[in-house]
Amino acid sequence: MKILSVQQMRMADEATITSEKISSLELMERAATKVFDLLHNRLQGTPIPIHVFCGIGNNGGDGLVISRLLEKHGYHVRTYIVNFSDNRSKDFLANYDRLKDVASEWPVQLKSKQDFPTLLDQDIVIDAIFGIGLNRPLVPWVATLIKHINKSKCFTVSVDIPSGLYADKIPDDPESVIYSDVTVTFQLPKLVFFLPQTGIYARDIEIVDIGLNREFLQQSPGIAELIGKNEVLPLYRSRFKYSHKGTYGHSVLVGGSYGKIGSVVLATKAALKTGSGLATAYVPECGYAIVQTAVPEAMVITDDDDELSEIDLDFKPSAVGIGIGLGTNEKTIKALSNFLKNNTSPIVIDADGINILAKHPKLLENLTTQTIITPHPKELERLIGRWKDDFDKLNKTIEFSKRHDCIVVIKGANSITVYKDQLYINNTGNPGMATAGSGDVLTGIITGLLSQGYSPLHAAVFGVYLHGSAGDEAAHQTGFEAVVAGDIVANIGTAFLELFKQRSIPDKKSS
């Protein structure tokens, strides 16, 4: 699913209004009705007090439509107008008039702190103060109103975007943004919902289709792509009946040091479980018995040291995953450096491999095109330097990717794969995956996909998706806390099966 910029969203609005020959007021009615339907569906007429806070722009206009529909359906509604400006939008005013016809109570005008209502814990708040039109810092009393709403324990539903959150930059004051329980967003998700600094405000997202012009949406380049099942299914390459293990490539996992051989075990298992035809672990001598015992399906090549001092292969691997548990001593740096100079196989670099690149940036010149680098935030910082905020982080990563023609997977809750200007935001995974060795499994999965002939970009995007999906399955079985990296490996198969699962249709009652 595409993610558009604010300007592109506004253009999509216009394109819809023109092509359908409808007014913006009708589009507002359509959008807000979708929010009402969702609420009504969940509340089923429950007489809970609902406080609808409306700004004076089109987000506020949506709020007024929602208030009117709630009133019509007998809900206990109180509407507030947050008068942060006299510049009321045309569609806000039209809906203001329409609300007055049905409202049992006149909307309450808020102009300062003295006007704030008391909110009880069990009440519901609809947040329609600011939408994607927020373009400057809040005046102090509106910031205080947002804090007042946050302080209450009301269940808060934000319309389109939590108020106080810019769609395209981080907030001026992190405390002056609505922490919404559910954000009902129009047509497409917003980039800020998936960044660590801003995703915290939109805990749960519901995307409602408001019928924006399909042609425009398809043609619009977007600023990022949200990766879900629909996006990865076309990437999947099926296996042929007359294939053999050679068809699916030979993965080589290079890494490990004394006390860190487990990382290579996890990655090697993951490569095999992802479908690599053959897998070889290249480890120091101390890892020999461990890998042979833990992964009998794999072959092992050793270096006669406790840390790798040479990486010498007498065959060309289909794919290489390198850096896991590697250590960063001088002889290992030399070994990696020599290896990268001569390597022409598709490659994933992780962990200490990244740390070595960060310390010796000259090595970046020797990377094969579209090398995949999979840093966690600390490793990324070593690689690209400090960033001001999450947007700066993305820009610096884009810059790095362009400069070195590499694919960078920024790992985290929503891992983001960056290739030049393109951002792919992953939507699988869970906090149970914040556990030792989880990243080693990802390296193995991506290597396994590369070995089967997936292009580097597809291997990265699909691999990150599968990894998260396997983690979701693991968490489903054990709960977040008990997930260990081995459970993610064990569920890679289920993650593949899940791709082809049809949604179950409820059984028809037998007559």
Ligand SMILES: NC(=O)C1=CN([C@@H]2O[C@H](COP(=O)(O)OP(=O)(O)OC[C@H]3O[C@@H](n4cnc5c(N)ncnc54)[C@H](OP(=O)(O)O)[C@@H]3O)[C@@H](O)[C@H]2O)[C@@H](O)CC1
């Ligand atoms: N896109 C879609 O598909 C559809 C969109 N729809 C809805 O429209 C929403 C966007 O509406 P919007 O453009 O009227 O802006 P909104 O967020 O209501 O802000 C109001 C105005 O406030 C101003 N302002 C900004 N910052 C300020 C500040 N700090 N303090 C004071 N004032 C400030 C600024 O105006 P300015 O003063 O700069 O002229 C701004 O325009 C969108 O999120 C969705 O809910 C649907 O109805 C239909 C389908």
Ligand SMILES: Nc1ncnc2c1ncn2[C@@H]1O[C@H](COP(=O)(O)OP(=O)(O)O)[C@@H](O)[C@H]1O
């Ligand atoms: N809260 C989270 N939600 C989803 N995925 C997560 C979360 N925390 C970590 N992960 C995933 O787990 C992996 C952790 O990688 P990494 O930090 O390199 O672990 P390790 O070095 O222990 O192998 C990444 O793929 C990351 O995206």
Ligand SMILES: [K+]
């Ligand atoms: K809002």
